[in-house]
Amino acid sequence: MRSQAYRTLLLALLGFAVFTATSQWRAHTPQTESPVVEGRVVIAAPVLLVLFGGDRFLAANLETMRLAATGVDWGQADTGYLIRAQQEVAELNPCHEDNYYLANGLLTWGGADREGTEVLRLAMQCRFWDELPAFFYGFNQAFFNKDIAEAGRALELAAQRSTGNAAGFRKLAIMLQADTFADEELALKYLIQQRDAASDPKLHAMLDKRVIRLQGLVALRQAQRLFEASNGALTSLEQLVEFGLLPALPDDPLRLGYELREGQIILKKMKIAGMEDQS
Template sequence: MRRGSCRSLLLTLLGFGVFSVASQWRTQVPEQALPVVEGRVVIAAPVLLTLFGGDRFLAANLETMRLAATGVDWGQADTGYLIRAQGEVAELNACHEDNYYLANGLLTWGGADREGTEVLRRAMQCRFWDEFPAFFYGFNQAFFNKDIAEAGRALELAAQRATDNAAGFRKLAVMLQAESFADEKLALEYLIQQRDTARDDPKLFQMLDKRVVRLQGLVALREAQRRFETANGALQRLDQLVEAGLLAALPEDPLRLGYELKDGRIVLKKMKIAGVEE
């Protein structure tokens, strides 16, 4: 046998021997569980800026497209993921129209009103020509935070920017100051309008419709609470509304967050996000 062939045979046998020893040793090592990564990956705004060559507008556009495509599964919004992703988009480009619109529809009315309203605040400051971020922000301040002064300031800003809706925004500000309406019913009307404007986008329409159903449940609960307290005094438990025959059953929240009695008033439960709870 030639010398070259012998050398090749020896190298082959040596390699096989090393492989056999390694395989035997590997079977003796306890198998370790693979690390589990919780939550979807959200790339920080500075990293995105670097990846897209310093073009923050391109980075914001592509990240908004990504979160719109990956943040919803079978009609259910991944609220925790959207909170983080939409916050990064707002860092890149607070003016982004799709980002503030989605934040208002999916975060604010999906149990994360504080985070959704923060995206709106940035958009209101950036989009000096656009009345709607200021309107959404003002409405949310009144409905969720009961901050009538801040709501009035934002609605006046919306009126100054408006082309056709100035009178309506100022009228709403006056009504808020006078506290002359049932805010949950006004909120329901407003949310129905938002849903109906999204009919050309079936996925968004479906998600906003879930929020309409959720708010309809709140309206029914508060109406039952008013009737209960007129006859029986302060409500102590939501179940009392069913026990008193005012409701056949407590409304089901399609977002599975539910309702709660807080400081004597029935409210929408908020989503609990680690690190950002009040």
Template sequence: MRSQPSLLLLLALICFALFAAASQWRANTPAPVTPVVEGRVVIAAPVLLVLFGGDRFLAANLETMRLAATGVDWGQADTGYLIRAQQVVAELNPCHEDNYYLANGLLTWGGADREGSEVLRRASSCRFWDELPPFFYGFNRFFFDHDVDTAATYLEEAASRSTANAAGFRKFAIMLKAEQIQDEQLALEFLQGEQDQASDPKLKAMLAKRVQRLQGLVTLREAQRRFEVQSSSPLIAPDQLLESGLLAAFPEDPLKLGYEFVDGRFVLKKLKVAGMEDR
């Protein structure tokens, strides 16, 4: 009878040793890699039409819900699957609102800007009353492809469909064109012409500030040219224009951004967003 407590104590010690060994082994085991689901099946549009009795709108709706629910796993988007699925939805119903929203958010800004922009382009043609697809598409063509002409065309299209945002869209398109003009005097004349032609008071007021801002740049560059002719030496610091009497004061920027003297030349100061300067 006396040996029974000893046996139980020995068994408890063995169990504790096994538990400690298992805990130590688990602590030294690398964490499992988060599974990423790849190769999801995307059914072709003609097959979906057959499965849903020829109702392309129903097929597009259900496919959009499926990709919205399964396109992101463990915080990671399955871009390949989303590209295929959203292209199928755009083929079934290019007017689908959720599809172009998802395409712009998950594809365009997720590394597949060309595929996302193509969904937006098709939505722009189909949703002739909606200002957002042409705005998104125009912005993306400028930001990712630096295609000013296409961007301005779609921004103008967005403006023609909009009421509250029309002036802002048109101003954006005009400024994109103006920034392509290297000569500041020609750019100023272009902006003044656009301001004179504008019938929207809101747009006219927006352009007036840009005209005034560009006039300030023209003033600075003209003063610099006169200084360098008179002194036969390059301008080293902006204050030299004040000291020489060529400027009584630096021009004020109505946008409150100001001007910069970079590499011996006056330029318009712009807002800088971290990570976006190289775009």
């Protein structure tokens, strides 16, 4: 009986020793990268059309399901495959909702912004009732291509199609245009003009907050110039109040505020992880 207990204990100790040795070996073994399957076959749209009896909608549906299920392996997207597959789906059915969602998420933000934005452009033209392709397309034109005119056109299209976000889309287009002015006073005049011309009360209220915010920036920079003419470089915004150049620091209706960075007073912006360093 006692020998049986010793044998069980010995096996347990041996098992623990093997487990410990294996764990140490794995800890010191270099990890290889997870494989990503390359060279997936993408069937051309005309061939898919024949295979599915001329039903382009069925062909687009099934191809979208296939690329959604197989386009990402081991947490890594096969961008080349997705580009080819989503272009074929867009040729079959540019209105396909899942295809433009996937294109914006996996292509545009996965390093293939031109290809993803092209899928969105086709969807925007086809889905005349849908505000989202136009919004995504417009945002991408501004963020990736710096094409503010094209972004404004798309955002206006999104506003026309929208049932509840029209003011937000138009406000974004106006703010993108205002950011193109190098002089803050010219930008302020532009915003005041757009605010006063707005017939939508919601848009008027949105723009009024931006006008007040920019007026605060203009006042701060004017005070900075007066301060530095006599006292040298400004080191903190509070000095403008301490030296009597402003009765108080301006209130920002957006509650983001202002900051002094590298000698220049600027508007604080909401920081979004992964986007603030984009040029």
